[in-house]
Amino acid sequence: MAGSTGRFITLEGGEGAGKTTQSALLTQALIERDLPVLRTREPGGSPGAELLRGILLDGGVDWAAPAETLLHFAARVEHVAKTIRPALDADTWVICDRFFDSTMAYQGYGQGADRGFITGLTRLLGLAPDLTIVLDVSETVAAERMRRRGNPADRYERLDEAFHARVREGFRAIATAEPARCVLLDASGDVATVHTALMTVVWRWFRPAQGSPRIAG
Numbered sequence: 001m002a003g004s005t006g007r008f009i010t011l012e013g014g015e016g017a018g019k020t021t022q023s024a025l026l027t028q029a030l031i032e033r034d035l036p037v038l039r040t041r042e043p044g045g046s047p048g049a050e051l052l053r054g055i056l057l058d059g060g061v062d063w064a065a066p067a068e069t070l071l072h073f074a075a076r077v078e079h080v081a082k083t084i085r086p087a088l089d090a091d092t093w094v095i096c097d098r099f100f101d102s103t104m105a106y107q108g109y110g111q112g113a114d115r116g117f118i119t120g121l122t123r124l125l126g127l128a129p130d131l132t133i134v135l136d137v138s139e140t141v142a143a144e145r146m147r148r149r150g151n152p153a154d155r156y157e158r159l160d161e162a163f164h165a166r167v168r169e170g171f172r173a174i175a176t177a178e179p180a181r182c183v184l185l186d187a188s189g190d191v192a193t194v195h196t197a198l199m200t201v202v203w204r205w206f207r208p209a210q211g212s213p214r215i216a217g
């Protein structure tokens with residue numbers, strides 16, 4: 001954001017790619033460098049958006065894809081207005097687990113919602129991440145991680161293999177189409193290996209562009 005020294009980083013990818021794990025580690029690494037950091041997630045991240053999260057994940061409704069798209073964007077508009085923008089305005093780094101690329105991958109590629117419609121909503125939002133890291137794992141690795149974790153599956157996790165393959169293809173296509181914002185990262189290694197690779201991306205991304213001595217790797 002112009003004038004702010006905060007940065008907006010999103011982590012994206014399919015189920016079990018390791019976003020939650022890596023966003024916690026990234027947040028900790030930034031805090032250790034004395035940077036102000038806010039960690040948040042979607043759907044959710046503000047009171048209204050958390051209400052919509054409950055409806056979307058466990059509400060028991062099989063939404064039409066355009067309606068589901070709008071619900072995700074309604075939650076996102078709240079999240080941006082109440083949480084993300086105020087943090088960036090206060091020069092805080094924002095680490096967000098999922099953002100608008102998830103709507104393109106899940107509702108667009110996965111559920112067949114019109115991608116032009118999603119692109120239009122994304123433009124209206126008026127905010128894009130400075131960096132998006134797409135964590136990429138095969139369906140086999142993802143399924144094994146989810147099985148080991150053992151939590152009850154939400155509505156999206158219960159969708160079939162073909163759906164999750166389309167979601168992965170969507171994320172890969174987004175990363176390829178937007179190299180100025182996105183980096184596709186192989187996330188199939190162990191937690192420490194992926195964290196090291198992710199931190200390398202973050203330091204390289206911001207150091208030359210911003211020239212900030214505060215984030216020297």
Ligand code: T5A
Nearest residue numbers: 016017018019020021042043102103106145149156190191
């Ligand atoms: N959604 C969301 C949409 O459809 N449209 C949208 O616009 C948005 C914003 C959110 C759901 O909503 C959908 C997508 C999602 O289905 P959620 O509960 O927030 O649901 O779920 P996810 O974001 O998918 O989070 P998950 O927890 O399922 O996956 P993560 O965060 O990618 O993975 P993580 O870190 O929790 O790890 C999963 C397991 O693997 C282990 C962890 O310990 C954990 O047990 N693990 C590893 N194991 C080995 N090696 C590694 N490198 C590992 N990294 C993690």
